[in-house]
Amino acid sequence: MVGEKDGMARADAPGGGVPAGGPAEDGEFAQVVKTLQAGRRFALFLHLSPDGDSIGSTLALGLALERLGKRTVWVGADLPGDAYRFLPASDRFRLWNEVEEDWSQYDAAVLLDCADLDRVGPARAAIERIGRVVNVDHHPSNRRYGDVNYVEPGAAAVGEITARLIDALGVPLDTAMAYGLYTAILTDTGSFQYENTRPGTLRLAARLLELGVEPQRVSQSIFDQRPLRVLRLLREALGTLEVGAGGRLAWMTVSRAMMDRVGAHRGDTEGFVNYPRSLAGVEVALLFVEEPDGRVRISWRSNREVDVSRLAARFGGGGHARAAGCTLAGPLEKARVQVLQDVARYLEEQATEAAGPSPGPGGPGPGPWGGGEGPS
Template identity: 35%
Template sequence: MTHRIPPQRVEAAARLYETIARAGSIVLTTHLNADGDGAGSQAAMASWLRSRGQEVWIVNPTRFPPVFEFLIEDADWIVDAGDPPAREITARADLAVVLDTGEASRIVRVKGLIQHLPTVVIDHHLPGEGPLGGDGLRDSEACATGELLYDLIQHAGDPWTNPMRQGVYVAIMTDTGSFRFSNATPAAHRIVADLIAGGVDPEEMFRRVYGSSPARRYRLLAATLQSLEVDAQAGIAWMTVPSDAYDALDSSAEDLDGFVDYPRNVEGVEVGLLFRQAYSGATKISFRSNRYVDVQKLASHFGGGGHARASGALVREPLDTVRQRVIEAARQAALSERPARG
């Protein structure tokens, strides 16, 4: 049983493919602090388009995460948005493809670089408040952006190479929490089965992504776990990343990957929250839920968004003032959305 493009995506995939096929030079971008889905999808898409003889560049708002660099066939394809070549490349490109977000606010400084270009979006997030225009392939039913990219490449009928398979595999592996979350759908497993049959080594992918954390990540986790608080009555738990430890350890955003799962996984907890000071005067919040609270809705009250079980927000207010309001909103949501027993 192989995966087939869901009927609701066929038309969009066909249109998007026509647009992409016409472009000689293409810029790929994703949201700030690229995760495995954003970075893996970019890696796969870059390999795919290069194999077709098209010119492709990856220009992200923040540094391409080193942990996913092994997925990129040629390091020269990555161009820093702040460097002069980014300006030249985007000036003469024909098309911009935004992956794993549809929000202008999440590609920050890349927005200015690509605003003169026709832009398409490949994304599986629910639409937020500042959607990017343009055609594309958007479906919040997809487990990951990598699933949509798989469909697009299948539609194109081009041969799969190993770098293409590995990028899509890592996209799906990371966004499904290594096939544990509710988005580990039959489609996700069918696609991954196909990728493994094609030569992807699951053990190697897992080790390269999760089995090579710098020691500072665990030291920061130890410091952050000290702050764990639980409201057992409401079923919420939260932690705060200590800024002093973050700075002292010379940490980066990718070190925090998975931290929010600790409060979420506390027995009896429905909503897990992670707070951190993003830069002076701004607070980053990660929201997770287990069964019934829609954290996309919760995050949208704070200008954020994402998915029903995993969302995020960046609030331009100091940590101490925003934290209490978020905890209170989460408490209300957990209590009011709790299903009646019976």
């Protein structure tokens, strides 16, 4: 899924990391800066169901470019969820098809935290009108689809890269930008709990606090103030929780019917996959979400050992070692069985390798989900 070699950088350097120093990596980062300096009009695109990294990084870079006198528009096929309304300038985000723009007049489309151009959904039509694409990301599975690409898998969040871009552009960070960057980093590190949290990540977070970010305001808005419909949807989703593969695999399902019953929005399932992930003994957690068009969006998480980006890649997806995603054609039950069988088989093979050679033939083993469990 990855094309040419990704641009790497040190995520543990002061301020969240600096380009690693190799000619290709330095050149790619510098090319992004040069492109942003040279253009006058930029359209910044969110990916589908935008998360805190996509939203916060886009907001911060958009404000920085405007400080340089450039015109920007921030659009996507999905708007940020209610949890991100606290962000300064969050009302600037627009649905791409509700903006009356001549897209061909923009110098470039800028995509942050978007591993695949298909992740922008129908907004891709606007990007194709613009023509030139700047792709800045930290997913190892990034397809390097841009005319200008900078991919840094070592970054905890694209927010780290965005902070360095803003510094390289010579724009002083202000409080509004700092809120965007802090939101990006907080969400992609699981509140600084995930293994992608490095010393440079925390140094950058400290810098953002010094600029006026109130951490309790951010965490409460994102994690502790959910609409009633989200909790009602979570109640239904938890009722689907199942465990297999000897307790190493857990999954939940959100059908379209569930979402319609509670009036849920597309992004309301954000974070749901962490519930099966939190079960003791679980290594791989999955969330199956049925989309309005019948496709099935799957969120993948792992705890310690399994690189779920490689498993998701088998189904055309990708991401990080501990967090990945993919989308399959429906129906929901078919997609779920297909994925669960593959993951259970992988976990069984992994367990067999860890146990060493089999002592000999025996009775029948467990089914493909282990221990007799299966999807229902």
